[in-house]
Amino acid sequence: MSSFSWLPTLNKEYGLEISPSAIRSFGDGHIHQTFLIETKSAKLILQRFNNLVFRFPERISQNHAILIDQIKSEELPYILPLPIPNLAGELFTFIDEAYFRISPFVSGKCVNEIENPHLAYLAAKAFALFIKAGIHIPASEFQEAIPGFHDLELRYNQLLEALKNTKRILSGELKELVEFYLGQKDLVDQYLSWKEKLPLRLTHSDTKINNLIFADDFSKVNAVIDLDTLMAGYVYYDFGDLVRTVACTEGEGSKDWEKINVDNAKYNALLEGFLEVGNGVFTEEEINSLSFGGLMMTCIMGFRFLADYLKGNIYYTIHYEEQNLHRAKNQMYLLKGLRELVK
Incomplete structure (x- = not known):
């Protein structure tokens, strides 16, 4: 990659004259290779797309094209840095067996966690405004970027399958976690019930604070x-992922079990921000579903972490053998706290 052998083709496809000296690695993202292009006239973000994680780049390209064409960007108090088309009008450029794209650079600060509840309020409001600005677009137009990404029933069945085929010995801490997560079947039933009642919307589907x-x-x-995960979903997906990642007293990797609970101030700030936008825009049932979102998104990650541990840690990157087990335990304590909060 250091030779930028793809650069001459990239320049030709976009009608640019970027020199290697104008490109440097940028950010700490774990999925795509990201570079900052800095010339005298402009700053741009260049990404080499990871199509091992996102196996259907054409779906993402189509979703972005719909968004560029139809979202009411004038209603947004912020920028959506969507890909810039190349000279052929395509959002991805295929060079040397890899997909590349260029998008606008936006200055500012990204953070992985926050202490101030007001930032939680701003985050919730921003993601709710995203849903609102695309609420007129038929959700059926969007393709699944990652099939089954937020399907709680699917993830529960994957856990059952992992349990059936595991080579792990079910005892002690592992046995306790398996019993806990199998006991969350009522959340799967609630998920299926909400599916019958709620309209599909355009959702961001990965509403972490560092997005x-x-x-x-x-x-x-x-x-x-x-914006690669944007697709048809339910409003509570985006609220719930914020709750899971923002409104916990400890990070996802914490093993201070007794300290893991819901941060009520941040939770209430998230709810305030979402409701400020959603009241009068989302249906009454969508508003009522928000509290389920935190439960569901925490549970789904617990299912996924535990299933991966049972399968031998084949999906998530780990730094020690029990890390996925401990991630699942972390989510268990948060889920217990959320159940107490919303009961």
């Missing part, structure tokens, strides 16, 4: 980023 660019002084959101 926002804040202003340097953290007074506002400058951009919503990482």
Whole structure:
């Protein structure tokens, strides 16, 4: 990659004259290779797309094209840095067996966690505004970027399959976790019930705090980023993922079990931000479903972490053998806290 052998073709496809000296690695993303292009006239983001994680780049390209064409961007107080078409009008450029894309650079700050509940409020408001700005677009137009990504029934069945085929010995801590997560079947039933009642919407589907660019002084959101997961979903998906990743007293990797619970101030700030946008826009049932979102998104990650441990840690990157087990245990404590909060 250091030779940028693909650069001459990239320049030709976009009508640019980028030199290797204008390109440097950028950010700490784990999926795509990301570079900052900095010339005298412009700053751009260049990505070499990871089609091992996202196996259907054509779906993502189509989803982005719909968004570029139809979203009411004038209603958004921030930027959506969607890909810039090449000279052929395509959002991806295929060079040397790899997909590349260029998008606008947005200045500001990304953070992986927050202490201030006001930032939680700003984050929730930003993601709710994204749903609102695309609420007029028929959700059926969007393709699944990652099939079954937020399907709780599917993830429960995958856990059952992993349990059936595991080579792990079911005792102690592992036995306790398996029994706990098998006991969450009522959430699967609630998920299936909500599917019957709720309309599908355009959702971001990966509403982590580091998928926002804040202003340097953290007074506002400058951009919503990482739009590869956008697809048809339920409003509570986006609220729930925020709850799981923002409103926990400890990070996902914490093993301070007694400290893991719901941060009520952040939870209430998330709810305030989402409702400020959603009241009068989302249906009454969508509003009522929000509290289920935190339960469901925490449970689904617990299912996935535990299933991966049972299968021998084949999906998530680990730094020690029991890490996925401990991630599942972390989510168990958060889920217990959320059940107490919303009962």
